[in-house]
Amino acid sequence: MAVDIRNVTKKREQRYSYGLTLLRDCIEKDRVLPRDEDIFKKTILKVEDITINFGGLNALTDVNLELRDGELLAIIGPNGAGKTTLLNVISGFYRPQQGDVYFQDKKITHYSSHRIAEMGICRTFQNIALYTGLSVIDNIIAGRHPHIRYNFLIGMLYFPWARREEARQRAISEDIVDFLEMEHVRNTTVGTLAYGLRKRAELGRALALEPRVLLLDEPMAGMNLDEKEDIARFIIDIHEFLSIPIVMIEHDMGVVMDIADRIAVLDFGLKIGDGTPEEIRKNPKVVSAYLGEE
Amino acid sequence: MELFLKSLMLGFASGGIYSLVAVSYVIIYKATRIFAFSQAGMLIIGAYVMWQCLIVWSLPIWLSILISLAIGAAIALIIERTCTRPLIGQPILAPIVVTLGIMLLFRGIGLLFWHGEVEGYGASFLPLGAWKIGFMSLPKIQAYGFIVCMVVIALLISFYKYTRTGLGMRVVHEDHLVAQNLGINVKRIFQFSWIFSCMVAVIAGMLLGNIQGVGLDLDANGLVAIAAVLFGGMESFGGAVIAGLAIGIIQIFVIQYLGALMPGEITMLVPFVFLLLILIIKPYGLFGLVRIERL
């Protein structure tokens, strides 16, 4: 098969002839930043001097973080270092005592969680937080919630355009199901699924929100090697195909070193390192705090 | 001034009983995380059984009390074993509906055996009459009732504080799994909690029967006590006691001073409007634990 290497888009389309194309069209349609060679220089998400404590326990202290467009940033750190808290602050679930979060140069610190999600900061959770009573496909369509364009009265009366809109949303969601290779369980209630599939369904729900930034909280925790490879492949595919920046919390250093463009290290609520995998590997502070002394 | 003091006194008297009922809710809630609406129905049963023993069978007062408490304990064991134990781990709605069902079951039993007629203990339970203090009179029933309430609550709290079982119960309040791993028989603790709670409710029922008359409407007091539980913060004995007294006093004062402005019966309205205010302003009460939600 002859592939024109110079035409990146075309190459991608051939590679991903399955799944996600509808979703990508949705995302491309109102992309704010242009897709050009310089995208890596644009900051899309910025966390500035975040401090948060829970009744005397300092969860985060003056943490700064920048996420540039199109980059895959991994956050590592020992348990209790404040990684999940940082994601919770970004998605508006916790209010920081000090500091601000900027998304596309807009201050979103005081926004409510659902507005932040509507803007395109989507995430998965460390402890799976799916809607257990719904099937996989319904979970994903429920994730489309902010993007469905009719109000509840139209839904109740089920006018033809509501029906068409439902079918459109279903098409996009089925696309995601295809991409995640979950066709065989699409009508199964998620409460009865195995752990790995539930993690995948959660990733699907986050994708359904048309992410501009994807926050993944330990997407590979508790998986075996095969499942880890699957998830890593999905993450890389999403990252390349949708060309969206991804923030990922992960403990598996092998995966992190392999797929991350940049790594930030947290320890006891402080950021102790930030850089490419090579730099992190050499950073003495990180080595002593996390990777262990040689 | 006289009205003020009289209201205060009445408020303390009914507030004491609300405290007692509130404590009976709190005992079960702390141990099992089930809010036992059934304790409102227990008031009816307690009052009627006492009346049956004391008036109909003319038993001596100590025996009547013992029988009532024993029946309360037996009912507690039955409820715990058959109704609430299978519900451990069920969604929150199941225990709510089941305990509400038990509340109505007790109402039905009261109706079946005692026909829902309002009865009284007369002079055979707590002494009638009143003490004269200066310009006002203090009814003995209410004074004794208040004292009994406080004594029962004090006994309970000291049981929790100073005995081995009480210590186990306090561990269970923190975490069921941890307690089980520490070798505490959690099921036994649940049983104990239900028994204590039902006994407390039976005592409260007797006192209420003495003041308001033995009847099916006693469960309204149980519903009022919910406001006290919430105000005190679901998990605190001290909070329940203080809030019970507060609810009693607020109720009486509003009825005395604003009752003329409002048409109809506001006995039930006052605590529940207060409850709504608490829910909006401070949903976890005065001494309740605020849990930080995690993702």
Next chain:
Amino acid sequence: MTINVDRPCGTFDRNYYQAMEIFRTPLRKFLMIAFIVVMYILGFIADDYILSLLIVFCAFSVGMTGLQIITGYAGQISLGHAAFMGVGMYTVATFQAHLGFNFWMALPLAGLFPMIIGMVFGIPAIRIKGLYLAFASLAAHFVIVYVISNWRSVTNGTDGMYLHRPETLLGIDFMIDKYYYLLVLTITIIMIYFAKNLTRTRLGRAFVAVRDNDIAAEVMGINIAHTKILAFGIGCFYAGIAGALGGGYYEYVNIEWFTLTDSIWYLGFLVVGGLGSIFGAIAGAVVWKSLDELSTLMTPVTEALMGGMAFYASAAFTLIFYSLIVIVVLVLEPRGINHRWQIMKRSYRLHPFPY
């Protein structure tokens, strides 16, 4: 491998519209239509006693569907549903008595008034959930009953009010029970169809999301405050319509019909029917009202059993019998009749094989 047992073998969806249909097989469509036709024919052949039963079934099915939306779908506990039904009845009665509205004009108001009140009492739901919400709705019950029984100039206090059925429409005289039943049945079918649509579209999924994991729902772009309050509003709208339909049948309304006990039965029989499905709501309502009828029929028996205390015996029998049913069902089969029905359907589909 998890096998999808929700669909019968051999039926495949060829497009997304097919996947979204309520009845996916021709047999089910036919059965549903046949059922509705039978219900309409019953209106012509049944006598007044059966008609009264059917009207009550229909009205309470609508009310129960409302509670299903609040509790079964959105997961918000409401202990004041009977009171909202009362508000619906009283809305019709007051607008007819004081402003001279006819039934047709009062019917939408009978939905909207409880809806607004329900949304107001749903506001605490933004901050609290579960048990706390049960308390809030308990308070709602007492406040509503207080207002209705003491606002004498408007509601006639505890004496009750008269209301009127609709006048003739297109030559149909609704004063005749038969035709009134057909009206009630039509409204019921429409309301239930709307409820079904609601639950399979955007807001319905948001309800379930809030029920299953409200924190995650908020972070995944669902405005939970908005959703919870809408759930209360829509549920109470249904309660109000149910009240209007029932009140229209009796042509009289009294606040003493709407006790806390009724609200508890509402919730109890909803669980008996099965949470989270429209079928469950209808089953719960039908079981509840059949038991009501049964206990009325049993009155002579209980009288004979209990001797001279018949009046108490009947009321006591109702209380004890109902509460035992609710308790036993909850303890033994917490997922209600609906779950049993699903199991039956499944074993029918898979017939020769156990699973």
